[in-house]
Amino acid sequence: MLPCRGALRATALLRTAAGPLPGAARRASCGPGERPVGRGAALPPGPDLRHFLRGSTAGEPQPEPSSYPGAGKVYLETYGCQMNVSDTEIAWTILQRSGYSRTKELGEAELQPGLCAAPREKAEQTIWNRLQHLKALKVRRRQQGSALRIGILGCMAERLKEKILEKEKLVDIVAGPDAYRDLPRLLGLAESGQQAANVLLSLDETYADVLPVQTTAGGTTAFVSIMRGCDNLCSYCIVPFTRGRERSRPLASILQEVRMLAAQQGVKEVTLLGQNVNSYRDLSEVQFRAAAAPGLSRGFSSRCQARAGGLRFAQLLEQVSRVEPEMRIRFTSPHPKDFPDEATLSQVLQLIRERHNICKQLHLPAQSGSSRVLAAMQRGYTREAYLELVQHVRDSIPGVSLSSDFIAGFCGETEEDHQQSLSLLREVCYNTGFLFAYSMRQKTRAFHRLQDDVPAGVKQRRLQELIAVFREEAARANQAMVGQAQLVLVEGPSRRSASELCGRNDGNIKVIFPAAQLEEDAGSKALFRAQPGDYVLVKVTSASSQTLRGVLLGPATLSDSAACP
Secondary structure (H helix, E strand, O other): OOOOOOOOEEEEEEEEEOOOOOOOOOOOOOOOOOOOEOOOOOOOOOOOHHHHHHOOOOOOOOOOHHHOOOOOEEOOEEOOOHHHHHHHHHHHHHHHHOOOEEOOOHHHOEEEEEEEEOOOHHHHHHHHHHHHHHHHHHHHHHHOOOOEEEEEEEHHHHHOHHHHHHHOOOOOEEEOOOOHHHHHHHHHHHHOOOEEEEOOOOOOOOOOOOOOOOOOOOOOEEEEEOEEOOOOOOOOOOHHHHOOOOEEOOHHHHHHHHHHHHHHOOOOEEEEEOOOHHHOEEOOOHHHOOOOOOOOOOOEOOOOOOOOOOEEHHHHHHHHHOOOOOOEEEEEOOOHHHOOOOOOOOHHHHHHHHOOOEOOEEEOOOEOOOHHHHHHHOOOEOHHHHHHHHHHHHHHOOOOEEEEEEEEOOOOOOHHHHHHHHHHHHHHOOOEEEEEEOOOOOOOHHHHHOOOOOOHHHHHHHHHHHHHHHHHHHHHHHHOOOOOEEEEEEEEEOOOOOOEEEEEEOOOOEEEEEOEEEEEEOOEEEEEEOOOOOEEEEEEEEEOOOEEEEEEEEEEOHHHHHHOO
């Protein structure tokens, strides 16, 4: 799962400007997987997990992009986790193929789609507030004789389709995470004054043939989606119900995108992205299908039976790392249960240790330090098994940087359970943490079987205690880097000073340093000014729980830094 999984997942907002308003809205016939909604019609209930096995929509023929009246300017907003950033790029690529252009100014837009997902109540309320603002803007545009179409894409679109379209009447288009190919047609319907929705989930849609257009021009980093959906069914998590079952993108498609990012866009770091990346299983080629089913780590269990066949994550990671030696590789999020035990040295951990361009950093989402709470969450491991895994990781990768997720105040959590989470934070000493108060969501097992019985005030108090302990331990871990030279990928200017730059080290920790320094060469001095996309060496002079500060030593490369003792 992603670091934000217990927190915020994004739904996209779509806005297009359309010139003169059309005539009276009329109800259209439904196309494959689409649900136009008239003003007085009730929206049919959408699919849930029981619908997954009824068939896939990904294989249905789609009209060619040229058959849609692509026109107008699109303004995109993205809320939530990294998966939504990746989905925004997929959606924009599909719209661009159909003739839409993109604007950075909302006032120019004819279409406003927003990518959003909101497992947390506070995050969801932020999106509702934004939709109310857009609704007011839409009314003003109508009074001026032009139109603004508003859309919601992604997880929140699938989960709250009826409320979004009918009850609140805030948007024109709703598209779930497996329906982005249908956007041009849905937009065509919206242009005629109708509401339209497609929230059907697919068993095999991976957008393998869509090479996403990076939404940040000149960016040094990029997310590359390698799989979609999740089969873990943790009791607090809505992802299996909003993004569907796990399916892996073909290896060839992933390598093609990584090569494009390196050669054509100058990207220096890619993050392989999925809800559960280390269960990746590519069956796209015949030779991949003979592999045996992997075993689980000692002390771990799974609600889903391990399936034989497929090219696995370690093989994917190995091939991606060979594309460009000067491109950093990260991945998120793995599930702790999918790392092999000590009897069989993990190929993934071995690759991280041996390949200079795979970052020595792992996200190991714990969620709780209490075995009792972990059982209620259906995480598939105990506290003791998790700690054994942490020790195995640290033995395999000296100096590894660790991050994690924790949820405060899950159903039935006692003060003793909370104290065990605090003690786990102290024992592991994470470098980075994503900590949130529990927010119950419909459709999850917790919603149907458990009681959200921890008072809101108690949740917030426990969350603040988790944050305080995390910061104390992270500051201690980061303090150990003071005096060391860190290889840093420059991302851009510091937010607080134009004379400083910001980047991240191998462990994904933010590093702030001066933008320039004097270099001596053959007796003469020259000013070296680092630029976004450069690798530089920075000597750390101070550290906090979230940031390192240092002085610029000079330019560097991944290869040269790996060769240094």
